Amino acid sequence: GENVEQHPSTLSVQEGDSAVIKCTYSDSASNYFPWYKQELGKRPQLIIDIRSNVGEKKDQRIAVTLNKTAKHFSLHITETQPEDSAVYFCAAPPSKIIFGSGTRLSIQP
Amino acid sequence: NAGVTQTPKFQVLKTGQSMTLQCAQDMNHEYMSWYRQDPGMGLRLIHYSVGAGITDQGEVPNGYNVSRSTTEDFPLRLLSAAPSQTSVYFCASSRTGGKAFFGQGTRLTVV
Numbered sequence: 001g002e003n004v005e006q007h008p009s010t011l012s013v014q015e016g017d018s019a020v021i022k023c024t025y026s027d028s029a030s031n032y033f034p035w036y037k038q039e040l041g042k043r044p045q046l047i048i049d050i051r052s053n054v055g056e057k058k059d060q061r062i063a064v065t066l067n068k069t070a071k072h073f074s075l076h077i078t079e080t081q082p083e084d085s086a087v088y089f090c091a092a093p094p095s096k097i098i099f100g101s102g103t104r105l106s107i108q109p
Numbered sequence: 110n111a112g113v114t115q116t117p118k119f120q121v122l123k124t125g126q127s128m129t130l131q132c133a134q135d136m137n138h139e140y141m142s143w144y145r146q147d148p149g150m151g152l153r154l155i156h157y158s159v160g161a162g163i164t165d166q167g168e169v170p171n172g173y174n175v176s177r178s179t180t181e182d183f184p185l186r187l188l189s190a191a192p193s194q195t196s197v198y199f200c201a202s203s204r205t206g207g208k209a210f211f212g213q214g215t216r217l218t219v220v
Contacts, residue, residue: 032206043199043211044152089152095159096167097142097201097209102151 003027004092006100013080014108021103023090024072030092033066033073036099038087047088048075080107111135115200115212122190122219130185130215132200138210140203141183145169145196146214152199158183159205190219 003026013019023033034049050057050064050073057064061080066073073092077084085107090100113134122128134141142157154167158177172194174186183202187194200212 034208036209043214044209045211046208049208091209093203093206095205096154096157096165097140097203098154098168099144099152 004090004098004100006090006103008103009101010104010106012106012108015080015082017080019075019077019080019084019105021075021088021090021105022072023074023092023100024070025092026071027092027094028071029094032093033064034091034093035062035064035075036089036091038089038102040086044089077105080105082107082109113200113202113210113212115198115215117215118213120215120217122187122217124190124192124219126190128187128190130187130198130200130217132183132185132202132212133181134183134202134210135181136202136210137180138202139180139205141177142167142201142209143173143175143183143185144199144201145194146199147196155185155198187217192219195219 006023031052036044037047038044048064061078063076087102087104089102091097116131139160143155144152153169156175158164161180164175198215201209203209
């Protein structure tokens, strides 16, 4: 069945530095790769996504890269700011949406 | 366009009681799903539906029932509440293979 593994589970970076979170998936049929951000006490919200015909997508300070051969995709956040502190989830839904276990990102001032 | 509407926001149940969490979406999405999120944990899939009349089990289905009689609604039923079901529940909807929209969440406590 589908499996999505996300690493690391926690990540602490200095403000202004970069953060990278990686997900691996098992289902070759996956063709849509989203990243969600969940702030404390709130619902998850999509921050960026990529489809399988694209290798990289950027939106200001965030980017997602995809390696379909290796079945992994990564979230990159550059010039981190305090408001980037949150839990981030990946997903790889060919049919049902299974989320990775989440990464708690803390930005240190 | 309200998106995904989930009720109630908070609920306290006694062990053994039953209840239904409501979820409705107005985006004509085929896919709807229910997740539970325990403190400090990820989102675990309980049940999902790919269209009216079609439901299937997720990762943690035991103790929960769902039905999908219309495209808009996807209620989650707790048959006999247990303390282990204390959690935050999220409903979500999407087009198949697309962005998921989440409801506001239901914080359920079973005592």
